[in-house]
Amino acid sequence: MGRKVYLDNASTTYVSSEVLAEMLPCFNAIYGNSNSLHSFGREASAIVDRARDRIAHAINAAKSNEIYFTSGGTEADNWAIKGIAHAYSNKGKHIITSQIEHHAILDACKQLEEEGYEVTYLPVDKFGLVNIVDLIHSIKKETTLISIMTVNNEVGTIQNIKAIAKIAHDYGVIFHTDAVQALGAVHIDVQDMEIDAMTLSAHKIYGPKGAGCLYLKNGTRIENLIVGGSQERTKRGGTLNVPAIAGFGKAVEVATRDLVINQQKLRSIRDYFLRNVEEKIEFVHLNGHPQQKINGIVNLSFEMVDKESLLMLLDMEGIAVSTGSACTSNSIEPSHVLKAMGVEDVVANGSIRFSFNKNVSRSDIDYVVEVLVNSVSKLRAISALTKAGRK
Amino acid sequence: MYSSYILERFQRPRFAGGLRGANGTGKAGSEEDGDVIKIYILVDETGLITSAKFKAYGGVCTIVACDIACDMLIGKTLEDALRINNIDILERMGEIPESKEYTSLLVEEAIKNSVEDFYKRKEREERKNQIN
Numbered sequence: 001m002g003r004k005v006y007l008d009n010a011s012t013t014y015v016s017s018e019v020l021a022e023m024l025p026c027f028n029a030i031y032g033n034s035n036s037l038h039s040f041g042r043e044a045s046a047i048v049d050r051a052r053d054r055i056a057h058a059i060n061a062a063k064s065n066e067i068y069f070t071s072g073g074t075e076a077d078n079w080a081i082k083g084i085a086h087a088y089s090n091k092g093k094h095i096i097t098s099q100i101e102h103h104a105i106l107d108a109c110k111q112l113e114e115e116g117y118e119v120t121y122l123p124v125d126k127f128g129l130v131n132i133v134d135l136i137h138s139i140k141k142e143t144t145l146i147s148i149m150t151v152n153n154e155v156g157t158i159q160n161i162k163a164i165a166k167i168a169h170d171y172g173v174i175f176h177t178d179a180v181q182a183l184g185a186v187h188i189d190v191q192d193m194e195i196d197a198m199t200l201s202a203h204k205i206y207g208p209k210g211a212g213c214l215y216l217k218n219g220t221r222i223e224n225l226i227v228g229g230s231q232e233r234t235k236r237g238g239t240l241n242v243p244a245i246a247g248f249g250k251a252v253e254v255a256t257r258d259l260v261i262n263q264q265k266l267r268s269i270r271d272y273f274l275r276n277v278e279e280k281i282e283f284v285h286l287n288g289h290p291q292q293k294i295n296g297i298v299n300l301s302f303e304m305v306d307k308e309s310l311l312m313l314l315d316m317e318g319i320a321v322s323t324g325s326a327c328t329s330n331s332i333e334p335s336h337v338l339k340a341m342g343v344e345d346v347v348a349n350g351s352i353r354f355s356f357n358k359n360v361s362r363s364d365i366d367y368v369v370e371v372l373v374n375s376v377s378k379l380r381a382i383s384a385l386t387k388a389g390r391k
Numbered sequence: 392m393y394s395s396y397i398l399e400r401f402q403r404p405r406f407a408g409g410l411r412g413a414n415g416t417g418k419a420g421s422e423e424d425g426d427v428i429k430i431y432i433l434v435d436e437t438g439l440i441t442s443a444k445f446k447a448y449g450g451v452c453t454i455v456a457c458d459i460a461c462d463m464l465i466g467k468t469l470e471d472a473l474r475i476n477n478i479d480i481l482e483r484m485g486e487i488p489e490s491k492e493y494t495s496l497l498v499e500e501a502i503k504n505s506v507e508d509f510y511k512r513k514e515r516e517e518r519k520n521q522i523n
Contacts, residue, residue, distance in 0.1 A: 306425065308450035309401070312393075316402055334425075349425045382407040382454070384418070384427040384446040 004318040005364045009204070010153055010181060010297050010355035011322055015247065016206035022250035023208065026243035034240045035231055044242045051249025055200070058256040060189040061215055068232045069245050072212040073180040073201035075225070077104035079214055079236070080176045080197045083222035084145050085112050088174070092142025093117045098130050099340035101149050102178055106336075118142070126342050127289035128157035135164060139171045146175050150182035150198075154324050154337040154353055155288030156297030158186060165194040174220060180204055180212075184255030184262065185294040196220045200252070202244065206357075207251030211244035262358045266295035269360050274298060276369040281376055283390055285347055287338060301343065301351040302376050304385040310352055313375035319368055322353045393451060394485050401451045406461035410444040414512055417505025419497045426453050426494065430501040432464060432472075434509050440464050440472060445501075452484070452491035456498045459483045469506050475499065 006014075015023075026047060032040025034048045049064070056064040070076045085095055097109055099121045109119045120138045122130050130148055139146075146168045150161050161177055168175035176197035179188060184205040190198060197220060201212040216222060222235065229237030255262075277284060283303035302310060307323040314321055324335040338348040354368075393401075413431035420426040426449035433442040443464040445457035459480055464472055477495035481487075484495065 304448060306448060306450050306453070309454060312398070312401060312451050316398070345425070346422045382404070382446055383448045384420075384429045385422060385448045 002318045003367060004320075005360070005368055006320045007354045007356060007360070007368065008320045008322045009357040010353060012203045012209060013206045013357055015208055016251070016254065018254055019207055019247045019251045023243045023247040026246045030242070034242055035229070044240075047242055047246050048240055051245045054249040054253045055213060055215075058188075058252045059198070059200075059215060060191050061217075062191060063218060065233065066215055066218055068214045068216060068236055069240055069248075070212045070214055070236060071210055071238075071241070072203070073102070073178065073199050074104040074212075076199040076201075076212050076214040077102065077178055078108045079222070079225040080199060080216075081105060081108035081145070081147060082112065083225055084174055084176065084197060084220070085117060086223040087221035088144035092140070092144050094120070094140050094142040094144065096120045096122060096135065096138050096143060096146045096173075098122045098124060098148050100124050100128055100152050100154075100337045101147070102153055102180070105147055105149070105178060122148075124157075124340050127292070128152050128155050128337065128341050129289065129292070130159055130164065132160065132163060132167065135167060139167075139173060143171065143173050146173050148175075148177060150177045150179040150188070151185060151294050152288070152337060153181045154297075154335055155299045155341070156181070156293040157289040158182070158292050158294060161195070162193045165196075168196075169194055181294065181297070183252065184259060185296060187259065190215055190217070197222075202248035202251050205251045205255040208244045208247040210241055211248040213248070258358075263295055265358050266356055269356050269362070269365060270295050270298055272362055273354065273356075273365045273369070276365065277372065280369060280373050283387070285343075287341065287343060287351060296356050298354045298356075299338075299351055300354070301338075301347045303347060303350055303390060304383045304387070305350045305376055305379045307350055307352055309379055310350070310375055313378065314352075314368075314371060317371045317375075319371055322355070323351065324353060392488065394487075396485055397451060397455050397487060400455045400458055404454055404458040406444045406458050407446070407454070408444055409446065410442060413442075413444070415505040415507075415509030417501040417503065417508055419501040419504060420449070422448070425449065426497055428453060428457050428497055428501050430457065430460060430464075430498070430505045432505045432509060434469065438469050440467050440469070449494070450491070452487050452494040453497070455484060456480055456494040457501075460498045460502055464502065469509065472502060472506050475502055 030043050032044040034044040052064045052067045055067050151158050165175040174196045178199045180201045196217045198215040203209040227237050285301040287299040334345050334348040410431035415432040417430045428447045431444045432440050435441050443461035447454050447457045477499045480495040
């Protein structure tokens with residue numbers, strides 16, 4: 001079997017051995033329903049409480065009961081948008097978000113629009129940053145919720161969350177952030193950053209799929225998204241996925257503990273990759289902010305090359321990358337994120353997201369760059385587009 | 392997502408590249424829309440297509456559709472080439488995602504344009520000869 005290099009960690013990472021070890025006993029040793037009153041249930045409930053404590057501690061939540069477990073980031077995003085909007089609908093029906101959010105946010109907002117809510121989708125600059133002045137100008141007296149992602153999942157740009165949250169509060173508006181890509185990449189302190197609600201997910205930080213949570217500051221009202229049980233302080237019905245939650249808690253603890261060292265590794269690998277690509281391939285654009293971005297995501301556009309063709313050629317050599325968000329990569333439409341950033345369609349058509357994990361080596365990168373050089377050159381050799389007139 | 396036939400043909404297209412001496416070129420698509428294809432044909436004095444090649448900017452199916460089209464063109468008369476339609480190309484491609492079926496239409500257009508280009512060039516040449 002040929003060499004394999006996985007550079008699609010923004011879609012999902014593997015489950016680390018530390019996390020897996022935490023999960024395994026929850027499948028057949030501690031298997032009670034965490035909502036049951038008997039000892040088996042209490043044992044499972046203790047596992048859930050421990051995970052809740054670990055996550056609360058990692059993000060500096062005032063209390064552990066501000067963490068509500070969900071099936072993942074998409075559910076938490078849906079819940080935050082619809083649940084908060086509905087809970088405050090007597091105050092107003094206006095929500096502000098950005099054009100580059102994950103579809104879990106955008107589609108939830110679209111549903112609210114169908115219900116009669118008004119949604120402002122803030123534009124971003126060419127680096128993917130929300131303009132604070134635009135934000136201030138879009139706030140109305142009917143605005144109840146502002147939701148801006150901490151880190152963009154396609155290009156890695158980091159928003160000025162603390163400043164945005166402060167503005168929201170100055171106008172008496174609740175602030176939610178999707179921090180799925182931020183967890184383990186940037187330091188998150190919900191009290192210092194004045195975050196009222198925040199979405200997190202396990203499977204981007206070496207945790208399992210199917211586990212996420214909504215941090216909801218005590219006192220923030222929310223309507224249920226899922227009913228049918230008294231779990232999660234009656235706010236989210238459904239038997240808790242104890243093994244996944246145990247893994248999530250451990251993954252958050254490890255991600256926080258190792259944040260600095262992991263980021264150093266990722267930065268070094270990212271810079272090495274970029275240096276090599278820039279040296280060896282012409283007509284390449286880096287999408288996203290040059291500095292204000294996380295280290296694990298690099299989004300590059302290769303001119304005169306179609307992203308799907310390039311992805312498939314890399315895949316044939318054992319290299320896994322993405323043409324954008326995994327949730328939209330089957331779409332033939334250009335990325336909504338790059339479009340919002342003003343990247344021309346012809347450039348966006350050749351964009352590939354490379355996302356690294358802490359174990360990617362320089363030798364892996366050497367292999368990826370070698371294959372990338374050959375693949376781009378092969379596609380350009382047969383491309384109907386020419387270099388003439390390109391900068 | 393793609394059949395092994397499509398992937399194999401994408402990885403090793405048989406007719407990719409320019410064609411020296413081509414006397415008909417057909418273009419279809421636009422850079423803005425994400426696909427640009429060019430089909431080159433070489434037609435002999437009897438009106439038979441003796442060689443065909445393509446250049447393409449596009450996804451997997453765009454490249455495969457072009458490759459299949461070139462395969463179909465070789466050995467055909469110009470009249471028969473004009474009869475190739477997108478259904479013929481789709482049949483040869485086998486199962487592909489519905490969202491990619493448009494590539495067969497682009498190829499059909501490029502084939503027609505290449506034949507048309509051949510006739511135009513021939514007409515220009517004949518006029519030039521008459522003047523001389």
